[in-house]
Amino acid sequence: MADEDLLTLCELQRTGDEVLDVISLSENQHSDILGWLLDPREGHGQGDQILRDLLAAASMKAASGVSGLDGRSTTARFFKEWPPSRIRTTGFGSAFYARELGMKASERVDLFVIDPQNKFILLVENKAGAEHTDAQLRQYRTSFGETVAANTHLREYDHVYVALDRDFESDENTSRPCADTWLHLGYDWLKTSANRALLHVARGNASAKLVVSYCNRQSEWASPETKRCIELAAALHQRHSLAIGTLVEASSGRIEKEWLKTKEPSTSLVFMLQNRSVVELLRETKGMASVKTELHARLPSIPLSNIQHARAWLSVCPSGWEQPDGGWWPLYMDVRFSESTTTKFNLRLVWNSAGVNDGSDAQDLRKKLIGVEPRFGSFGESQFRRVVISKELSLTELSRSIDELNVKLQDIAPII
DSSP states (O other), rough: OHHHHHHHHHHTOOOOSSSTOOOOOOHHHHHHHHHHOOOTTTTOOOOTTTHHHHHEEEEEEEEOOOOOOOTTSSHHHHHHHHHHHHHHHHHOOOEESSOOSSSOOSOOOOOOEEEETTTTTEEEEEESSSSSOOOHHHHHHHHHHHHHHHGGGGGSEEEEEEETTTOOSSSSSSTTTTTTTTTESSSSSSSHHHHHHHHHHHHGGGGHHHHHHHHHSSSOOOOOHHHHHHHHHHHHHHOOOHHHHHHHHSSSSOOOHHHHHHOOOOOHHHHHHHHHHHHHHHHHHHHHHHHHHHHHHHHHTOOOOEEEHHHSSEOOTTTTTOOOSSSSOOOEEEEEOOSSOSSEEEEEEEEEGSSSSHHHHHHHHHHHHHHOOGGGGGEEEOOOEEEEEEEOEEEEEEHHHHHHHHHHHHHHHOOO
C-alpha cells in the first residue's frame, strides 16, 4: 500500500461528476441514453454527428457483403441510396427519437429515430447483454407493418431495421436472427463519437462528458484517463501479484458484513471498503493481467511492450509489426475469454488498415497475409478484418498458437 501507483490509481478512480460511475443501467435506460445521443436537438452539443456515425457504420456494413441483408429488403435498399459520402454531407437536424410509435409495448422495438426531412424511420432494437431472437425481430417487423397500415403518411418514409448488440463480434454474421431484413451492428461506431466528444470536453463543453462516459462503457474505446487506470492496474499486478490476488479474492463477498462482525478489522479490509472502485478494477483486470504475465514468461521472443490488455481482452503485436511512431498496430493477435469460462480463450488475427499510413501499403500487407491465412482474401472492400484462428484454447495451447503465428508473421513483416 506504499506503492505510489496504487495511490495514483485511488485518486483517479474517485467518482466525479459522471453519473454512470454510480449507477448500472437497465436495458430501457440504455435505450433512453441512446435516444438522447441520436437526437440532434438534445443538449449533448454533438448535433447530428452521432446519428451520422451510426448511419455511416451501418451503410459500410450493408455494403461490405457480409451483412446477410437481402438486397430487396427495405434496409438494403435504403443504404444503397445512402452511402457514407452522402451521409457525411447531408444534414439530419430535423430528426427526433421516440420510444413508442403506435405499437404495443410488448411488440415494439426499443427506439425509433424519425427524420421528417429526409423521410426515413430508423428502428433500433438494442441489446445490452441479451441476445436477439428470430421470432422477436420478425414480430417487431410485423407489428410495425400494422402500424404503417393504420397510419398512411408513414408509407412515405423509408423503413430501416438495425439490431444493436454490445457483444457483437463476428464479421460473418449471415446466420444472425433475421439477417435478411435486420442489419446487425456492434458498438464500435461509438468510438468515433467518443473521440469527437472528448475534443468537445477539452474545449469546455461539459455536456459532452456524458457522451464520453457512455461510449467508454459500451465500446472498447477508452478515454485517456481510463487507459491510464488500466496501465496502473497492470503495473500493480506485475509488481504485487500475490498481494493483489489476496486482496481481490477477499473482496468478492459482502465485505461490510465481515467488518460489522470483526472486532479489529484488518487494514486490508478497511482499504477495500474505502476504495471499492479500485478493488473492482483490480479484480476485472486480474484475469488478463495474469495471462499477460504467463505469455511473456512462455514467449520471451515477444517483448512485453508488444502485449497490451484491458479488462476483457489482450492484444499481441507480432515481432516486426510495431509502429515506429508508437501508434496502434496494423496487425495483431486478439485474445478473448471464451463464452463458457475464463480459463479458455479464443484467438483471432486482426488486420487494421488504419494502422498503416499509406493505403496501398495496407493492401500490400493484406496480400501477404493471405499466404498465412487464406481467409484474409475474402471481403476485399473491408478496411478491418478479423479472422478466427482457434477457439476454446487452454493457456498452454494459446501460447503455442501465438508462438507459431508469430514465427509465420515475422517472416512477412513490413520493412520500416
